[in-house]
Amino acid sequence: MVSHGTVPRLALVVVDFQRDFCDGGALAVRGADELLQPLNLLVRAFERARQPVFFTRDWHPPNHCSFRNYGGAWPPHCVVGTPGAQFHPLLEVPKDAFVISKATSADKDAYSGFQGTDLGRRLRRLGVRRVYVCGLATDYCVKNTVLDALALGFEVRLVADCIRGVNLKRTDSANAVRSMLSAGAKPVVAVRAAKSVGGDSAGGN
């Protein structure tokens, strides 16, 4: 019934899965490394289905305004050219994936992968209607990326078992999930998302 022209094109957006946010990093998010397996499962599924895969990354100069010594709230992290800025070494980053660098100038921070980047334009150019969002951290960059995607008119699936939060306050992640869902994101688990992108029901959940 649905013609090819109207099947929503899907994209995977993996948020900030960088060494500094993973176990042992400068701003490690608890449990981040547990996401490796489901993240790689998703990446492979999207690759197999020839749907685009995006990786966002914090890409800060050494004097970035989000760092404590420069008036910010965070320890230095994801500084361009340092190992901490690299993607997790076990994360599968296909050669044809899109890498979106954000917060690249000293005076601006960006929690959203859309903020100050061409992510929205690239998704539109590819005809993407629905984005699957996963990665780090639930209460900051995942949340803001999801909210911006919705505001830009994309359908959003939040891969709920594929995110981890900082939780400066214990309830931060739960509150972030609540605000993403009430803004219109729909939750999905990684296995189901991988199945739906690869299966014959791309319009399904």
Ligand SMILES: [Zn+2]
């Ligand atoms: Zn940052």
